[in-house]
Amino acid sequence: MTSKQTTANTTSPIGIAAKGYAVDSASTPFKLFNFERRMPAADDVVIRIHYCGICHTDIHQVYNEWHMSKYPMVPGHEITGVVEQVGSSVKHFRAGDHAGVGCMVDSCRKCHICKKDTEQNCADSCLTYNSTELDKVTPTYGGYSNLIIVKEHFVCKIPKNLPLDAAAPLLCAGITTYSPLRRYKVDKHTQLGIVGLGGLGHIGVKLGAAMGAHVTVISTSESKRDDAMKLGAKAFLVSKDDEQMKTAANSLDLIIDTVSAPHDVAPLLNLLKFEGVYCAVGAPTKPLEIGAFTLLMKRPTITGSLIGGMKETQEMLDFCGKHNITCDIEKIEATPETIKTAYDRTVKADVKYRFVLDILNAFK
Amino acid sequence: MTSKQTTANTTSPIGIAAKGYAVDSASTPFKLFNFERRMPAADDVVIRIHYCGICHTDIHQVYNEWHMSKYPMVPGHEITGVVEQVGSSVKHFRAGDHAGVGCMVDSCRKCHICKKDTEQNCADSCLTYNSTELDKVTPTYGGYSNLIIVKEHFVCKIPKNLPLDAAAPLLCAGITTYSPLRRYKVDKHTQLGIVGLGGLGHIGVKLGAAMGAHVTVISTSESKRDDAMKLGAKAFLVSKDDEQMKTAANSLDLIIDTVSAPHDVAPLLNLLKFEGVYCAVGAPTKPLEIGAFTLLMKRPTITGSLIGGMKETQEMLDFCGKHNITCDIEKIEATPETIKTAYDRTVKADVKYRFVLDILNAFK
Numbered sequence: 267m268t269s270k271q272t273t274a275n276t277t278s279p280i281g282i283a284a285k286g287y288a289v290d291s292a293s294t295p296f297k298l299f300n301f302e303r304r305m306p307a308a309d310d311v312v313i314r315i316h317y318c319g320i321c322h323t324d325i326h327q328v329y330n331e332w333h334m335s336k337y338p339m340v341p342g343h344e345i346t347g348v349v350e351q352v353g354s355s356v357k358h359f360r361a362g363d364h365a366g367v368g369c370m371v372d373s374c375r376k377c378h379i380c381k382k383d384t385e386q387n388c389a390d391s392c393l394t395y396n397s398t399e400l401d402k403v404t405p406t407y408g409g410y411s412n413l414i415i416v417k418e419h420f421v422c423k424i425p426k427n428l429p430l431d432a433a434a435p436l437l438c439a440g441i442t443t444y445s446p447l448r449r450y451k452v453d454k455h456t457q458l459g460i461v462g463l464g465g466l467g468h469i470g471v472k473l474g475a476a477m478g479a480h481v482t483v484i485s486t487s488e489s490k491r492d493d494a495m496k497l498g499a500k501a502f503l504v505s506k507d508d509e510q511m512k513t514a515a516n517s518l519d520l521i522i523d524t525v526s527a528p529h530d531v532a533p534l535l536n537l538l539k540f541e542g543v544y545c546a547v548g549a550p551t552k553p554l555e556i557g558a559f560t561l562l563m564k565r566p567t568i569t570g571s572l573i574g575g576m577k578e579t580q581e582m583l584d585f586c587g588k589h590n591i592t593c594d595i596e597k598i599e600a601t602p603e604t605i606k607t608a609y610d611r612t613v614k615a616d617v618k619y620r621f622v623l624d625i626l627n628a629f630k
Numbered sequence: 631m632t633s634k635q636t637t638a639n640t641t642s643p644i645g646i647a648a649k650g651y652a653v654d655s656a657s658t659p660f661k662l663f664n665f666e667r668r669m670p671a672a673d674d675v676v677i678r679i680h681y682c683g684i685c686h687t688d689i690h691q692v693y694n695e696w697h698m699s700k701y702p703m704v705p706g707h708e709i710t711g712v713v714e715q716v717g718s719s720v721k722h723f724r725a726g727d728h729a730g731v732g733c734m735v736d737s738c739r740k741c742h743i744c745k746k747d748t749e750q751n752c753a754d755s756c757l758t759y760n761s762t763e764l765d766k767v768t769p770t771y772g773g774y775s776n777l778i779i780v781k782e783h784f785v786c787k788i789p790k791n792l793p794l795d796a797a798a799p800l801l802c803a804g805i806t807t808y809s810p811l812r813r814y815k816v817d818k819h820t821q822l823g824i825v826g827l828g829g830l831g832h833i834g835v836k837l838g839a840a841m842g843a844h845v846t847v848i849s850t851s852e853s854k855r856d857d858a859m860k861l862g863a864k865a866f867l868v869s870k871d872d873e874q875m876k877t878a879a880n881s882l883d884l885i886i887d888t889v890s891a892p893h894d895v896a897p898l899l900n901l902l903k904f905e906g907v908y909c910a911v912g913a914p915t916k917p918l919e920i921g922a923f924t925l926l927m928k929r930p931t932i933t934g935s936l937i938g939g940m941k942e943t944q945e946m947l948d949f950c951g952k953h954n955i956t957c958d959i960e961k962i963e964a965t966p967e968t969i970k971t972a973y974d975r976t977v978k979a980d981v982k983y984r985f986v987l988d989i990l991n992a993f994k
Contacts, residue, residue, distance in 0.1 A: 379904050387904055387927060532917075540743050540751055546925045553896075554925075555917035561910045561934025563751060568932040570925025 281305055282312075285629055286411025287602060288338040292330040296602035299338055301407060303415045308353040311421045313365050318409035319344030319435035319595070320621040322465065322526060323369075325609050327396050336396055342409030342623075343369040343394040344437045346430040356418045364424035366583065367409065368437035369393060369573050371416050372400050383575040385420075410600065412629035422580050425587025432592035435465060435620040436583060438573060439593060443470035443522055444582040445574035446545040447477060450520050454478030459521040459537055460499070463490045466524035466547060468619040469593050471497040473582075474522075476589040482518065484534065493618070497594075505533060518542055528552035535560050535568075546570040595620045600628035645669055646676075649993055650775025651966060652702040656694040660966035663702060665771060667779045672717040675785045677729050682773035683708030683799035683959070684985040686829065686890060687733075689973050691760050695915075700760055706773030707733040707758040708801045708986075710794040720782045728788035730947065731773065732801035733757060733937050735780050736764050747939040749784075774964065776993035786944050789951025796956035799829060799984040800947060802937060803957060807834035807886055808946040809938030810909040811841060814884050818842030823885040823901060824863070827854045830888035830911060832983040833957050835861040837946075838886075840953040846882065848898065857982070861958075869897060882906055892916035899924050899932075910934040959984045964992035 281302030288299035306312050324341035326332050345367040349359050359365060372392035373385035380388045392399055395408030408414075424433050443466055452458055458479040460470045467483070474481045475498030482501040483494035491502045503510050511533050518537045526548035532555070535544055544566055546554065556568060574582065586592065598604050600623035608621040645666030652663035670676050688705035690696050709731040713723050723729060736756035737749035744752050756763055759772030772778075788797050807830055816822055822843040824834045831847070838845045839862030846865040847858035855866045867874050875897050882901045890912035896919070899908055908930055910918065920932060938946065950956065962968050964987035972985040 384904075387929065540748075546922055549922040549926060551922075553919035553921045556920055556932070557917045558910055558913040558915075558934065561918075561932070562913060562936040563934075565751065565933050565935055568920070568925070569929050570922065570927075571929055572926040 282413065282415070284407075284411055284413045286340040286407060287600065287605060288340045288407075289328050290337050292328065292335065296605050299340060301340075303413055304404075306351065306353050306415050308355040309417050309419075310353045310415050311349055311356055311359050311365065311418050312351045313345070313347040313367065313414050313416065313421070314350045314626070315345055315347040315409055315412055315414055316626040317346045317431045317434040317597075318342040318623045318625050319438065319593075320605070320608050320612060320623065321435070321438050322612060323438070325612060328609070334396070336405065339396050340407035340411050341395050342411070343367070344434045344439070344622075345394070345409035345414060346424055346434045346437070347414075350413075352418075358423070359418060359421060364426060364430060366422040366424045366433065366437045367394060367414055367416050367420065368422070368441060368579055371406060371420050374400070375419070383577045385575050386573045410605070410623060410625070412625065419576060422576070422583050424583060427590065428583075428587055428592055431597050431622050431624070432595050433583075433586070434622050435469065435593040435595065436586055437579070439465045439469050439620060440473070440586065441574040441579045441582050442466055442547050442571070443524070444473050444585070445578055446520075446522055446547065446571040447473055448578065448581075449571065450543050450545070452477045452479045452520065456480065456520060457518045457539070458482065459484055459518040459534075460524065461485075461505070461521060461534060462524040462548070463494055463619075464524060464615060465593070465620045468497055469591075470522050470524060471499050472591050473585075475499070476585070476591060482514070484537070511536065516540070521545065522547060524548050526550055531555070532557060532560070535564065535566060538564060538566050541565055541567070543567040543569065593620050594618055595622045597622045597624055600625055646777065646779070648771075648775055648777045650704040650771060651964065651969060652704045652771075653692050654701050656692065656699060660969050663704060665704075667777055668768075670715065670717050670779050672719040673781050673783075674717045674779050675713055675720055675723050675729065675782050676715045677709070677711040677731065677778050677780065677785070678714045678990070679709055679711040679773055679776055679778055680990040681710045681795045681798040681961075682706040682987045682989050683802065683957075684969070684972050684976060684987065685799070685802050686976060687802070689976060692973070698760070700769065703760050704771035704775050705759050706775070706987075707731070708798045708803070709758070709773035709778060710788055710798045710801070711778075711990075716782075722787070723782060723785060728790060728794060730786040730788045730797065730801045731758060731778055731780050731784065732786070732805060732943055735770060735784050738764070739783070747941045749939050750937045774969070774987060774989070776989065783940060786940070786947050788947060791951055791954065792956055795961050795986050795988070796959050797947075797950070798986050799833065799957040799959065800950055801943070803829045803833050803984060804837070804950065805938040805943045805946050806830055806911050806935070807888070808837050808949070809942055810884075810886055810911065810935040811837055812942065812945075813935065814907050814909070816841045816843045816884065820844070820884060821882045821903070822846065823848055823882040823898075824888065825849075825869070825885060825898060826888040826912070827858055827983075828888060828979060829957070829984045832861055833955075834886050834888060835863050836955050837949075839863070840949070840955060846878070848901070875900065880904070885909065886911060888912050890914055895919070896921060896924070899928065899930060902928060902930050905929055905931070907931040907933065957984050958982055959986045961986045961988055964989055
């Protein structure tokens with residue numbers, strides 16, 4: 267295709283050749299995978315992928331830890347790149363734009379949840395990988411690949427002042443923490459707690475600080491104190507230090523808990539002020555245990571949040587553009603071997619704070 | 631004292647003779663107990679107790695099931711009676727008024743929690759029994775007694791059209807369910823679920839229906855269906871019937887869970903709409919187990935509620951007066967033996983829906 271604009275052709279069996287890295291099962295290594303992307307429809311944006319972040323979700327899915335994996339799987343939902351062409355009805359993008367794709371590529375767009383701009387919670391939302399298109403048949407393949415074709419509604423603009431590599435994790439880690447910060451109206455009056463200083467936590471600290479909040483990082487490890495402060499935190503609590511935790515009781519308005527490993531939330535809830543909010547953005551496999559007396563005496567709001575809607579994701583990127591916020595990353599070459607090493611290190615929390623794959627160079 | 635008004639005399643060691651039923655330990659029976667109430671201060675209301683409801687909390691405390699019991703204990707915090715005299719600065723009560731006292735008799739009234747009219751959550755709130763006055767020394771004795779002296783701020787007016795016996799449980803069971811219904815703005819658009827059809831649940835159904843909500847009762851037992859409907863429910867779910875529970879998934883805006891026995895809340899949360907509210911008003915001793923995926927996918931508000939503030943309690947009583955709502959009760963003679971029998975039956979949930987002790991006749 268030479269034209270920069272295509273016409274609608276959603277039913278064509280002929281696709282566009284694409285290549286990526288896929289796994290065929292939970293126990294086999296990544297390999298080069300040749301596949302077809304759909305022919306772009308009128309509302310589609312074709313994006314040449316430059317970078318893709320490695321989210322912990324990728325690891326859970328590749329290893330089938332959530333028991334819902336479909337293979338072959340091309341992971342990756344922290345995607346940035348450059349628009350290569352757009353369909354005839356696409357309004358807000360043109361070739362050359364910096365674009366991002368996050369965790370979803372479609373939703374029903376008709377239900378009350380979609381109409382509230384929370385497409386991520388739509389029962390029919392189509393995830394970027396390990397999922398299907400709305401037809402419930404066509405598999406979706408993610409961002410460890412050279413090219414992606416996505417409906418305009420699910421594509422975001424990346425502000426030009428943000429580097430595409432360090433911006434990539436904003437599409438998942440960024441929006442995941444931004445959404446509850448906005449939902450609970452964080453501002454300069456907010457005493458904000460961020461639990462865990464990993465991929466999600468580190469960007470949560472930056473975003474919370476940029477919104478003016480007094481940010482306290484709560485971590486199991488004293489060793490993260492200096493980094494927390496450099497990222498913008500004003501206070502640091504070691505969650506295993508009962509004395510510190512007791513002194514800070516009833517001090518926080520909002521806690522964003524980014525930890526995905528099973529952990530005791532009771533000491534965290536104790537940090538909340540009366541009617542404070544605890545919001546989980548991680549997904550521990552063990553249920554959270556919440557004491558009834560805590561609910562009665564503190565009447566907190568205990569809730570969770572899953573990424574964010576498309577409108578909110580764009581708002582987050584614009585906010586990051588304005589405040590010049592990106593993620594702290596380790597950019598790496600993208601090969602089956604480097605991905606494996608990055609997975610191993612991510613599992614050990616040995617990364618500050620996100621690996622980002624150099625996709626463009628891998629598939630040149 | 632013959633005057634209907636007294637002057638301030640908070641330091642007098644001389645009290646007013648009172649009598650009630652007390653237990654001396656978790657394993658000894660109720661006995662007649664002679665004690666002194668304080669001399670009324672300028673802001674005190676002296677109430678001749680006519681009726682006192684038996685709340686499940688009384689049973690937990692008498693048997694020291696919450697490991698915080700102090701003896702001798704005169705239980706009872708669902709108190710109605712008639713004002714006998716008032717202190718010189720009392721503005722809103724006079725002799726002859728119908729008055730009610732609930733679960734608390736004082737609080738600091740200075741903290742931000744008190745200033746929000748949520749005195750029940752004040753760290754220094756003084757409970758009606760098994761607690762102390764603000765001095766942290768003087769024990770409080772509850773409503774299984776002939777007389778109580780309470781600061782005006784903690785006394786409510788009972789609308790004259792409500793019978794004092796059936797109104798008594800409004801002071802605890804009524805406000806406990808009313809408060810979250812108001813907090814979450816229940817009206818004719820609300821799909822409301824009430825879990826458990828006991829003392830709390832039955833009045834919750836009446837209040838919710840009077841606010842216009844579509845009320846669904848969720849119970850372990852099909853046998854309660856007819857009663858639920860008679861009380862004002864429009865639908866009924868047997869929580870053990872997976873099929874029924876599945877059909878009703880994502881249908882409720884607000885769930886008030888009145889069950890104090892440990893139970894699985896996951897099937898209840900499944901009934902909530904996206905962003906629905908689950909509010910515990912019972913206090914199971916085992917923590918609630920909340921799955922992280924439920925938090926992320928449904929982003930509910932999980933919270934709890936403890937009775938209500940004084941302003942809200944008066945509002946509830948006025949609402950009940952306007953809608954002619956009282957509790958369904960079994961009124962019984964008040965003797966150590968009848969109390970024991972009532973406790974045994976309450977533990978077996980063999981009461982529709984609240985025992986109320988005839989205190990006036992017991993201490994004539």
